[in-house]
Every structure is written in structure tokens, then in C-alpha cells.
Amino acid sequence: MKTNELNLSTKTLARTTGFFYLLIITGGLISGMFVRGTLIDLTNAEITLNNIIQNETLFRLGFLGDLIMVLSDVMVSVLFYFLLVNVHKGLAILAAVFRLLQSSVLGANLINLFKPVIMIQGAEKMSTEQLTELSSDVITQMQVFDYGYLISGVFFAINCLLMGVLLYKSADFPKFIGIIIFIAGLGYMFNSMASFLVPSLIEISAMVMLFTAVIAELTFCAYLLTAGVRNKSKESQL
Incomplete structure (x- = not known):
């Protein structure tokens, strides 16, 4: 069985990527939906x-x-590069760069998420007026965090568009995977741009993004974990 530069079979590499992809989805759902x-x-x-x-x-x-x-997400950026570099090296590099840029923005934005924890220390000793001001500051901080997320979404949207093309052209994945990831990229871009440029469309864009993203990313993650890559008589060498 042929291996890549990581000395892993293509199927093992794909399933490893799927594992980290699942961590992304799980972490995002827990923090976004069930906590915030x-x-x-x-x-x-x-x-x-x-x-x-x-x-x-x-x-x-x-x-x-x-x-x-x-x-x-950083791990997935690197692993996807090794999975898709044989399709088109230039696009694979660009896709990795934009996903890493997304990770960088998200990582920097985490300080905005953690800041309310710092702000509430000693809240039990605050006056009513101080608590009112603090509550307003916390809301502002969470709004800044949300917009930081949307900024990262622009980089991720471009990554998805590039990934869609690479996956569509790859012999290791069904073409429909590339199509739905490309559509998800359009959904992410629509949501981010609408939030900044046309706020009246935020609710619609959020629904479009959620619908396209859930279908695409859950399907892709499930495929990576179960099938890994297409079964072929000879595995492609990355």
C-alpha cells in the first residue's frame, strides 16, 4: 500500500483527518449551541x-x-493539504493558507470570548450601577466576538470554494462531496458579507449558511470517517 509524506496510507490519512474534523464539529456545537x-x-x-x-x-x-x-482546525488544514496536493499543488496550498488564516483569526478572537470571565471577577461586590454597566460591556464583548467569527468566515468560505474544486477533481472522493462543499462555501460567504453589508438579510443568510454547512460538513466528515477515500485497485500516491 502506497503512502504519502506522512508515511500514512491515503485511507488512514483521510480517516485521521475525519477524526480531527469531528473534533471541530463537536467543539463548535458544544461551545456555540449548548454553552453560548x-x-x-x-x-x-x-x-x-x-x-x-x-x-x-x-x-x-x-x-x-x-x-x-x-x-x-490547524491539524485539518495541514492534513487536507497532504490529501489533495496531488490534485493541484497550487490550489492545495491556497486552500491550506486560507484555512490557516481562518484558524488564526479564530484563535486571536478567543480573547474576546474569555474576556467576560475576567470582567465578572468581583461582581458580587459591585453596586447596581456597576453591574448595569458591566452587563452592557459584556454584551458588547460578545458582539465583538461574534463579528470576529464572521470575519474568520470569509477566509473559511474561500477555503471551502477551493476545497470544493479540489475534491471535485480528486479521484479519491465522490464528485458530490466537492459540490456540496463548494455550495457550503457560498453559504458561508453570503452569511459573512450580509452581516457586514446588508444587516437586514442576517436572519436569511444565517439560515442559508446553517442549512448548507450542516449538510456539507456532516456528510464530508462522515465520509472521511467511514469510507476514508474511494476504494480502488491501487491507491493514489500523494
Whole structure:
């Protein structure tokens, strides 16, 4: 069985990538949906502040989920390069660069997520007026974090578009995988651009992004974990 520069078979490399891809999805869901989705209400600063104060440990665990997601994303960037470099080296490099740029923005943005934990220290000694001001500052901080996420989404959208082309051309993956990843890239780009340029479309763009991303990324991750790559008489050498 032929191996690549990492001395792994193509199927093993694909399944390893799928494992880290699953960590990204799991970390993102835990931190975004089950932690921030439960504790953060951008329309109610007082409730958000109370939720974070009363559930500080849970909020910290959400931060850990995001940190694991970012670290796994760096691994996936590198592993996808080795999986797809034989298709087109230039596009594979570009795809890796844009995904690493996304990881860099997400990593830097984590300070905005953790800052409320620092801000609430000593909150039990604050006056009502101080707590009101603190709640407003926390909401602003979470809004900054959300927009940092959207900025990273631009880099990720470009990565998905490039990945879509590479996967479509690759003999190791079904063409429909490349198509749905490319469509997901369009969804991510629409969501990010709408949030910055046409705020009235935020709800629609978020739904489009969620629909396309869930189908594409879950399908791709499942394929990597189960099939790895297409079964062929001879495995492609990366």
C-alpha cells in the first residue's frame, strides 16, 4: 500500500483527518449551541451577565471547546493539504493558507470570548450601577466576538470554494462531496458579507449558511470517517 509524506496510507490519512474534523464539529456545537446558545442573550444584557456569573464553569468549558476546535482546525488544514496536493499543488496550498488564516483569526478572537470571565471577577461586590454597566460591556464583548467569527468566515468560505474544486477533481472522493462543499462555501460567504453589508438579510443568510454547512460538513466528515477515500485497485500516491 502506497503512502504519502506522512508515511500514512491515503485511507488512514483521510480517516485521521475525519477524526480531527469531528473534533471541530463537536467543539463548535458544544461551545456555540449548548454553552453560548444557552447562556448568551444579546437582547438582554442583565440575563446574560447573570447567566455567566452563575455558570462560570460552563462558560469556561465552552471556551475550551472553541480552543479544541481551533487547534483541530490547524491539524485539518495541514492534513487536507497532504490529501489533495496531488490534485493541484497550487490550489492545495491556497486552500491550506486560507484555512490557516481562518484558524488564526479564530484563535486571536478567543480573547474576546474569555474576556467576560475576567470582567465578572468581583461582581458580587459591585453596586447596581456597576453591574448595569458591566452587563452592557459584556454584551458588547460578545458582539465583538461574534463579528470576529464572521470575519474568520470569509477566509473559511474561500477555503471551502477551493476545497470544493479540489475534491471535485480528486479521484479519491465522490464528485458530490466537492459540490456540496463548494455550495457550503457560498453559504458561508453570503452569511459573512450580509452581516457586514446588508444587516437586514442576517436572519436569511444565517439560515442559508446553517442549512448548507450542516449538510456539507456532516456528510464530508462522515465520509472521511467511514469510507476514508474511494476504494480502488491501487491507491493514489500523494
